[in-house]
Amino acid sequence: MTLKLIYPALAQILWTFIVLGIVFxxxxxxxxxxxxxxxxxAVSTERYPEPARLAAANYTNQFEAPVLFFALIMVAMEVGAVGTLMAVLAWLFVLSRVVHTFVHVGSNRLHLRAIVFGLGIACxxxxxxxxLTTML
Known part of the structure; x- marks a missing residue:
């Protein structure tokens, strides 16, 4: 059922709006x-204090790796790779983005941020x- 993948996609979109709210x-x-x-x-955002710059940087991040996520969701739905494993991986990716945001706009510990980012990429x-295995 493709709805299993729609929910994490909608959750990722919601999270992007939440991050935009943090920036605001x-x-x-x-x-x-x-x-x-x-x-x-007016010309550059470099003069904002660090907390505002971190939030803006994280908002930008929501349009990087998540682009692959949305593409994979659409391809998975097209080829029928919509099983439980795919849904779990999708939710884990969304969770990784949420945790990444908390680290990025919070402590901004680069090592921890990199680990969380890497886990999302692994998903x-x-x-x-x-x-691919579904298609073969």
Whole structure:
């Protein structure tokens, strides 16, 4: 049933909106605290305080590896690779993106962030392999 894969895809989209909300809140806080003025960030966002820049960087990340995720979801649905394993891998990928965000906008411990990112990529590779084995 393809709905198994629609739910994690929708969850990833929701998470992207949530991260955008974090960016908005942090940028608004920067203006309210007078850490930046509109003129400071009219051309470049480099002058925002670090918490706002981290949130914006994470928002950008939501359009990198997740692009592969959405492509894999669509291909899996097209070829019928929609079993439980694929659904579990999809949910694990979404979970990895959520954890990655908490690390990125929180402690920003690069080593931990890299591990979480790597686990998400491993999920994508396993999804790709699962699709290939379904097609063979």
């Amino acid at each position: 809140v942090r940028r608004r806080r920067a203006f309210l605290d007078k850490a930046v003025s509109p003129a400071d960030v 994508l590779v396993c999804m790709w392999i699962s699709i």
